[in-house]
Amino acid sequence: MPSVNATIDGVERELEAGTTGTDLFADRKDVVVMRVDGALWDLAREVPSGATVEAVPVSDPDGLMVLRHSTAHVLAQAVQQVNPDAKLGVGPPIENGFYYDFDVETPFTPEDLKALEKQMQRIVKEGQLFVRREVTREEALAELSHEPYKCELLTHDTDGAEGASVEIGEGDITIYDNVRRNGERAWGDLCRGPHVPSTRVLQNGWSLMRSAAAYWKGSEKNPQLQRVYGTAWPTKEELTAYKERLAEAERRDHRKLGAEMDLFSFPDAIGSGLAVFHPKGGIVRMEMEEYSRRRHIEEGYEFVYTPHATKGKLFEVSGHLDWYKDGMYPAMHLDEERDADGNVTKQGQDYYLKPMNCPMHNLVFDSRGRSYRELPLRLFEFGTVYRYEKSGVVHGMTRARGFTQDDAHIYCTREQMKDELTKTLEFVLGLLKDYGLEDFYLELSTKNPEKFVGSDEVWKEATETLREVAVASGLELVPDPGGAAFYGPKISVQTRDAIGRTWQMSTIQLDFNLPERFELEYTASDGSRQRPVMIHRALFGSIERFFAILTEHYAGQFPVWLAPVQVRAIPVAEPFNDYLAEVCAKLKAEGVRVELDDSDERFPKKIRTASKEKVPFVLIAGGDDADAGAVSFRYRDGSQDNQVPVDEAVRRIVEAVRTKAQV
RNA sequence: GCUGGCAUGGCGCAAUUGGUAGCGCACCGCUCUUGUAAAGCGGUGGUUGCGGGUUCGAGUCCCGCUGCCAGCUCCA
Structure with missing residues (x-):
């Protein structure tokens, strides 16, 4: 039996000729591809003699990229199964996921995405194998004659084609066939690879996110394709965690917080982009x-x-009118005078709002x-x-x-x-x-x-x-x-x-x-x-x-020095209004932005209100506090610091402002 | 700018096949008030983004505009 030598994960070994990555890493379920002399290879390929081979687990950045790329293939298969007329664009992995571009008659609706997810789920469950096949350019062109965009990638230089390197890349041209377990070819795509061994590896750690139009090869001059974005992770848990991160970002969105906290707005009456x-x-x-x-x-x-406006000459000198005119508000044409016949009797001037x-x-x-x-x-x-x-x-x-x-x-x-x-x-x-x-x-x-x-x-x-x-x-x-x-x-x-x-x-x-x-x-x-x-x-x-x-x-929880309201004083009941008013006066004298909540609401409601407004210090006073000449602190996280003497409380707050502390 | 989606009181939402625009919060008033995220009752507020059109009748259908959202392109 002929044998080859190779270095596997740092260990030099003698292998039976024809040994594949699948054989080598059979006991490691997390390994999705291998790195052979620095390049990523499908596990199913044979290890060449003298190669240095490393296992690439799905948790590795490269492994994750391959997982996402393979998920993009499953999406493309699903799309063409649902709509055989869909033409394929490119489908690379991206940060947190992947996309795939399609030329279709009608754009995808959210319902379409749901249906596609179902179809993808079926493909994943089928456990289709990704099988690599080397072809010549001519063979590829013949086989893909019904895919105009793929043919373009094969025949034109791919400059500017974002993701195009994923389709052909350097060296050999390859097609990846998706093969069902009964040996039937379910689907195939021009692709450099590599891929995970089987669609089953994707499990349920992926999800389609949205669809949007995108220009072919990223240029406004080209036709628009319909892009479907998805996300993919090694496990369902990581998928859930990712979605939670997105939800957190949404909760922090300044547009949302700005409205909730009454910070700013963009009145339609003023115009887009003007706050x-x-x-x-x-x-x-x-x-x-x-x-x-x-x-x-x-x-x-x-x-x-x-000033905010100037004669155009200034921006001629600076060069802005040559290079950046598109980014400038159009000129205001001023000071022109005309006679009764409409002839110009005095030359006008162009004024511009300044962009810099x-x-x-x-x-x-x-x-x-x-x-x-x-x-x-x-x-x-x-x-x-x-x-x-x-x-x-x-x-x-x-x-x-x-x-x-x-x-x-x-x-x-x-x-x-x-x-x-x-x-x-x-x-x-x-x-x-x-x-x-x-x-x-x-x-x-x-x-x-x-x-x-x-x-x-x-x-x-x-x-x-x-x-x-x-x-x-x-x-x-x-x-x-x-x-x-x-x-x-x-x-x-x-x-x-x-x-x-x-x-x-x-x-x-x-x-x-x-x-x-x-x-x-x-x-x-x-x-x-x-x-x-x-x-x-x-x-x-x-x-x-x-x-x-x-x-x-800060998720709207500004440090004290920036907080719009720094202290909200809340009496436990009405009789303590005056006591807290004195505390407020002391704070005001120190330049602290303090408000006394002496409204007719009940105590818990006032706590809730202050909390929703994200006020950093809530000062509470009731009988116990007043008797002790003190106040109680309540912080944004709900924690409590009871019966702090008033002077000490003032000192603490002033100090927090001065040191730009977060509380 | 392009593609798709959306627009109903301050905010978040509802309104069957086209048939009397509702709810919660906020706001206002009254009653209540002693310890940590919503007391109770009552009330004000909308020519459904704007302008056209179809229809006996439009929040709902059609067209245009404005604005918003996502992505693309762009970002001096």
Whole structure:
């Protein structure tokens, strides 16, 4: 009997020729594929001589990806069984699940998805085997002649086809047949693989989530296909846990909490993507801004204010009207005069709402001659900008059409650039921490070779500087090749929130282009005129968006310093109203936002109301408390701290505000 | 912008085949009030997002607009 040698999970072994992964890992039910010399293979394939083989369990990220990809196949089979006319697009695994695109006459309804799930369940129960078959391009084209999209993948280069690598990928062209246990071929699909051995592996850890349209190859120019999204997990328990995470995210949704907590709204009468802040949200926003202002002053920033509208010329100089006109509100044509015949007697002017603050800050810089002694010059503004976002992308306060940036532009010399960037990054991270965000990583966006201005050396220097600064921070650094804006590379700070979602927060961006376009200059120590470097930076990005992120991060339970109402005083019964009113007066004198609930409601109702409003401190007083000159604390989690002397209570609350504590 | 779905008092929802728009919370009033998430009773509030159309009759059917939701595309 011929034999081969192979390294199996780190152990060198002699195997009978023809041994497969299925044979090797027969006693390990959790193994779904194997890694052979670094590549993922179906278990049913034979182990080649000299190979290094590792078991890949379903819990491994690669194993999970394969599971999800296989689930996508089961979906596609179900769709074509229900509707044989459905044409297949692509069906890759994605984060938390998979999708598959179909060209069908009518879009899928929620009822259709239910029916498809039933059909998928049948396929899973049948325990169909995924069988790999190598074919030539010609064979594939012949076999798939009725699948126009698959043929396109086979004959055209697949640039831009998101997920297309899953279908063909590098090397051999393969078709995966789904084979029933009686040997009958149930279905097949062009696919690079690999797959789990049998549909039975999917068990009941998957679910279809929704359907939506998606462009073929992700381009608006192409026809729209109907995409079905699903999720898949190794077990039912993990599926349930995932659905619970989604439900938690829904409970925290700032749009929902914003309405419930009376923080802000988006009146239809104003228009899409334009928010109004109510008094409670106004307090939160004011606190956010106030603290930011104070810290900026400490860090040597100077404050400027600039208008919301400008003549178009400014954005011609900056280049925005060339590159970003689509993102701007259309021009207001002003000051034109005509005679009785309609002839123009006075030329009008186009005015625009500003989509960015930097051009205006440049005008502040340029308002007089600048000396090197003034640099770095840091101009800060809570600058409100307006961007005409396409109707489908507006999303609560995270993607609005009018929003306020905590925007600053730093003008400095080449030599100062590195120190200034280091300082800025430290400042950014420190400030975000003060708002309660803890978990960060950085992304370095580098030059897009298709879209940039300036010389290679300048880009190289800027990018290297940013990289050094990022590395020195000690944070994880993720490259984002080609992600830079045309005028310079950037570092962005990403943060993970309380339920593990990541948000892009601050950006620090180097810009050699705008100083050029605006011909900004300062006088150097030798009397020569020099061009400053410009650093764009925003910490919150937009206050509205940051507000939304904090609301979701805290699930509406803001730390005391941000809470709209910090203390609600609740008497056990009416006779203690006056006693608590005195306590409230003491707190008010310390600047605490306190409310006495002296309404006619009964005690338990008042507790419930305060609880629903997520007030951090509820102060209760009844006979026992009043006799002791004390109050009782009730916290948002229902826990209790009884009969705390009034002065001590005031001290504690003031301290919690001062230290930005969460309670 | 594209595809699909949705729009009923402040909020959450109901209204058989087209046939008198209801409920809970909130709000207002009255009665009640001593310990931890809803006291009781009564009341106000809607030309069903807007504009057309079909019909004896439209919340319900059709068309257009506005807004919202999900995804795609986009995000300086």
